[in-house]
Amino acid sequence: MEKFDKLSGIAAPLPIINVDTDMIIPKQFLKTIKRSGLGVNLFDEMRYDDDRNEIPDFVLNKPQYRDTQILVAGDNFGCGSSREHAPWAIKDFGISCVIAPSFADIFYNNCFKNGILPIALPQEQIDLLMKDAEKGSNARMEIDLEAQTITTSDGDVLTFDVDAFKKHCLMNGLDDIGLTMEKAAAIDTFEAAAAQSRPWV
Template identity: 90%
Template sequence: MNKFDKLSGIAAPMPMVNIDTDMIIPKQFLKTIKRSGLGVNLFDEMRYDRDGNEVPDFVLNKPQYRDAQILVAGDNFGCGSSREHAPWAIADFGITCVIAPSFADIFYNNCFKNGILPIALPQEQVDLLMKDAEKGSNARIEVDLEAQTITSSDGEVISFQVDAFKKHCLMNGLDDIGLTLEKAASIDSFESAAAQARPWV
């Protein structure tokens, strides 16, 4: 998993509430167990028409937001099913930070395990960043995880809270497997001692 420290990127405004995981990645794309390749189907039913053509008015299809790395969204982002494909699709598209007033718990935790920083802020601060994002590609928002700050394109600084352990994992690129491998030496030592104590196993 990639480390997350600082990010300066284009933010795409998506002022919808209750964006659920089926909207993020529809169920027909859940057959794969690979984390890559899902970005093209992110928000598929809003992004494309029935013939597979891009919908010009959808935010991520607009030229100024095609390279967005930040998504500013409405309340209760990531609600619905617990599918981990949702953060996979977001990350594969290139978005590594989602800002919203609130998140569904399972989606929120899945983000940290997939290199995405979800930031929950009061509505008035999300509204400010939403207006900033609406300026297009000329407005870049800066996110500093270590300092726990967001800086708007106008220089306004907003502080955010994040769990210390989740912050540590994200800054060091540690998912569940990575956390386990940090204990590799202790695991090897235990296995060696167990093999000597019980050679018949």
């Protein structure tokens, strides 16, 4: 998993509440077990019409938001089923940070395990960031995970809270496998001792 430290990028406004995981990645795309290739189907039913033509009015189809790295969204983002494909699709599209008033718990935790920083902020701060994101590609937000700050294109600085353990994992690029491998030396020592004490196992 890639390390997350600082991010400077274009933010896209998605002022929709209760965006569920089926909206993020519809069920017909859940057959794959690969984390790559799902970005093209992110928000599929909002991005394309029945003939697979792009819907021009959808934010991520607009030229100024095609390189979006930050998503500013509405309340209760990521609700619905617990599909991990949702953060996979977000990350594969190129988005590494989602900012919203609140998140569904499972989606929130899955973000950290897939290299995405989810930030929960009060609605009045979301409103400020939403207005900043509406400026398009001429405005870039800066996210500093170590300092736990968001800087708008106008220089306004907001602070956010994040669990210390999750922050450590994201800054060091540690998913569940990476966390286990941090203990590789201790595991090897234990297995060697176990093999000597119980050679018949």
